[in-house]
Amino acid sequence: MINSTDFANRIKKVMDFHQLSASLFADKIGVQRSSISHILSGRNKPSLDFILKITTTFKNVDIHWLLNGKGNFPKENNTSTLKASPTPPNLFQDSSNTGKQIQRIVVFYNDGTFDEYRK
Incomplete structure (x- = not known):
């Protein structure tokens, strides 16, 4: 269960870090200004949305930190681990020896477009 007071303090920390008032913060994340007011006052609990x-x-807010205070804010950027990783596996090869093979992979984007990858 989320502690409303601690959660509100973490939101205030994000707002202070980005130098945003409660109303600008609400506008930026796309919620009603009253939602921020009710959550900061402890009247309402935050929804998953x-x-x-x-x-x-x-992007610098870690969900684990926001929910329960574990982790860091601002979130550490771990791009160095991505750069050091070996070449990605070939997704079209079957590594489980079941004989199944991937024919295509389709990636859908939130703007309605998509990319299709074929072997």
Whole structure:
């Protein structure tokens, strides 16, 4: 269960870090200004949608930190581990020896477009 007071303090920390008032913060994440007011006052608890809007809008906010205070804010950027990783596996090869083979992979984007990858 989320502690409303601690959660509100973490939201305030994000707002202070980005130098945003409560109303600008609400506008930025796309919620009603009253939603921020009610959550900051402890009247309402945040919905999953509300939490995801924060973590989607502010990439430096870790969801684990926002929910329970574990982790760091701002979130550490771990791109160095991505650069050091070996070449990605060939997704079209069957590694489980079941004889099944992937024919195509389709990636759908939130703007309605998609990319298709074929062997």
